Amino acid sequence: MNKKKTILSGIQPSGKLHIGNYFGAMKQHIRMQDEGEAFYFLANYHSLTSVNNGELLQKFTLDVVLDYLALGLDPEKCTFFAQSDVPQTTELAWILGCLTPVSLMEKGVSYKDKVAQGLGANIGLFTYPVLQAADILIYHSDLVPVGEDQKQNIEICRDLAGKLNRQYDRELLVIPEEYIVKSVAIVPGIDGRKMSKSYNNTIEIFDEGSSLKKRVMSVQTDSTALEQPKDPDKCNVFALIKLFADADLINETAQNYRRGGYGYGHAKKELLSLINDYFGEAREKRKELQRDIGYVKDVLKEGGKKARIRAESVMEPIRSATGLFRSFK
Numbered sequence: 001m002n003k004k005k006t007i008l009s010g011i012q013p014s015g016k017l018h019i020g021n022y023f024g025a026m027k028q029h030i031r032m033q034d035e036g037e038a039f040y041f042l043a044n045y046h047s048l049t050s051v052n053n054g055e056l057l058q059k060f061t062l063d064v065v066l067d068y069l070a071l072g073l074d075p076e077k078c079t080f081f082a083q084s085d086v087p088q089t090t091e092l093a094w095i096l097g098c099l100t101p102v103s104l105m106e107k108g109v110s111y112k113d114k115v116a117q118g119l120g121a122n123i124g125l126f127t128y129p130v131l132q133a134a135d136i137l138i139y140h141s142d143l144v145p146v147g148e149d150q151k152q153n154i155e156i157c158r159d160l161a162g163k164l165n166r167q168y169d170r171e172l173l174v175i176p177e178e179y180i181v182k183s184v185a186i187v188p189g190i191d192g193r194k195m196s197k198s199y200n201n202t203i204e205i206f207d208e209g210s211s212l213k214k215r216v217m218s219v220q221t222d223s224t225a226l227e228q229p230k231d232p233d234k235c236n237v238f239a240l241i242k243l244f245a246d247a248d249l250i251n252e253t254a255q256n257y258r259r260g261g262y263g264y265g266h267a268k269k270e271l272l273s274l275i276n277d278y279f280g281e282a283r284e285k286r287k288e289l290q291r292d293i294g295y296v297k298d299v300l301k302e303g304g305k306k307a308r309i310r311a312e313s314v315m316e317p318i319r320s321a322t323g324l325f326r327s328f329k
Helices: 018-034 055-072 086-097 103-106 109-116 128-137 148-167 209-217 236-244 247-259 264-290 293-322
Strands: 006-011 037-042 076-081 142-147 177-180
Touching: 006 018, 006 086, 006 128, 018 037, 018 055, 018 142, 018 236, 037 055, 037 293, 055 076, 055 264, 055 293, 076 293, 086 128, 086 148, 086 293, 109 148, 128 148, 128 264, 148 177, 177 247, 209 264, 236 247, 247 264, 264 293
Parallel strands: 006 037, 006 142, 037 076, 142 177
Antiparallel strands: none
16 A cells, blocks of 8 residues: 655745735645645744744734635644644754755845845845755655745755765655646736735735725736727736636636727626635635634644654654754653
């Protein structure tokens, strides 16, 4: 009987989640909980590179748990936990850091991009790939579903696992397979750039009512007049519609664009309706969960216990190989 592959992925609780997060990661996470032994974590250590308010980070963390549970993540099918509940992660990160050349971190594309976006050039951000590698390797993960923008960090992770194994001449860490999610196009924000909290151009998953309508109606378009034909493939609104609509509606809407007499206002109303229909049931589920925060915290508590057991089984032989020991259990 084939062993189930271990799947590992995380998401930062650094603000309210948006539809870019959903189509870029969350949807795949929920699907993959049925395809292997899945470990999904809230990367709150990573969030410290940009969130410096303790109360706010706790709120963001619980918000992400609510979001995932409402959207269909089942804690009976996966291990769902907070990164900070597994101290073995930072223990392994230090060991990996002692094998990491500074020159490797200096090549980090993600670091340079985030600094260019205005994040402070702190050591946490600089060594982010090392902690990310520890996140992955501490559970002997086989598959790590990430977007193209994380490809370099996965390569660094594989490199560091190999370094540790060679340094101590034994297979201490599983080298994960590259699993780049390519099926989802970049989700445009309301300004046309990639949807990102950093750009303040998001449409939040659980936004609703007048607030949601205002964001949707703010999606940037060109100045083509209502009666004129339009190219749907150059329109941000149409790109968003394609995420939610079935093939028939996509074709019908594209024909409306090309025929003329169909304005961007019509398209935005269609998009608003699609978002409300798609997330309507999850919104109600989230409101129910919010009334039982005790259950939500218990999900994290139980997930943390399971994750620590796995992490400790990986760390024990590493401590032995490196000569580290603990005088307590």
